[in-house]
Amino acid sequence: VANVSHELKTPLASIKGFVETLKDGALEETDNARRFLGIIEKHANRLDNLINDLLNLSKIESRETPLELKKIELMPLMRKITANLEDRIREKNHLLDLRVEPEDLELVADEPLLDQALTNLLDNAIKYTPAGGRLSISAREGNGRIELAVTDTGIGIPEQDLPRIFERFYRVDKARSREMGGTGLGLAIVKHIMLVHGGEARVESRAGLGSTFTLSFPSKFV
Numbered sequence: 001v002a003n004v005s006h007e008l009k010t011p012l013a014s015i016k017g018f019v020e021t022l023k024d025g026a027l028e029e030t031d032n033a034r035r036f037l038g039i040i041e042k043h044a045n046r047l048d049n050l051i052n053d054l055l056n057l058s059k060i061e062s063r064e065t066p067l068e069l070k071k072i073e074l075m076p077l078m079r080k081i082t083a084n085l086e087d088r089i090r091e092k093n094h095l096l097d098l099r100v101e102p103e104d105l106e107l108v109a110d111e112p113l114l115d116q117a118l119t120n121l122l123d124n125a126i127k128y129t130p131a132g133g134r135l136s137i138s139a140r141e142g143n144g145r146i147e148l149a150v151t152d153t154g155i156g157i158p159e160q161d162l163p164r165i166f167e168r169f170y171r172v173d174k175a176r177s178r179e180m181g182g183t184g185l186g187l188a189i190v191k192h193i194m195l196v197h198g199g200e201a202r203v204e205s206r207a208g209l210g211s212t213f214t215l216s217f218p219s220k221f222v
């Protein structure tokens, strides 16, 4: 509760501050007024994203809605996810490799949740990789498990942060995460999606070199 309150208070304090400044006279200075409204809008959007992610996480965690398990063809799902993020991948000049082996690989899972987990990982890969990076999203079967992985050649995660990276609101660099519109809940959501599927999320990363996030599903779902 203390963490959430703090996360909510930060954008709210900015909103209140800029409203105060406008009331104190900045409203009459058209250019400034416009700029301040832009900042207020940005913080209001942050609050909105934060609350949406909190509600999402709470829904998954409380197991309020039962999983809707069905057989999912991975190639079409991964194509759809990458297509949804295509504009941002192009904007940053990243190269993306998509690999599913065998090509007709299927997985039993809750499709909207699996979509969300992979989208969160690919979204992070795009965000935390400087322009012109290499990203890959892949699925393969082996040792009775199905493993989906998202890899990037981005900024990576220092070793001392790795054990805590899936905790809610844990960020390596709070300022950078906020600047990029992050809520600090993306990986906590991924972790809980994997837990309700009886699987696990792992990360391997080297600071400055890049990261690989893996979603590993148990054989009973194969």
Ligand code: ADP
Pocket: 124, 125, 128, 129, 152, 154, 155, 156, 157, 165, 169, 170, 171, 172, 173, 177, 178, 181, 182, 183, 184, 185, 186, 187, 188, 211
């Ligand atoms: P955020 O909204 O801050 O991106 P996440 O829960 O998705 O929240 O991620 C938590 C933190 O983990 C990020 O703030 C960032 O420090 C780190 N992180 C996540 N994905 C990556 C990645 N692909 N490369 C480097 N750092 C990452």
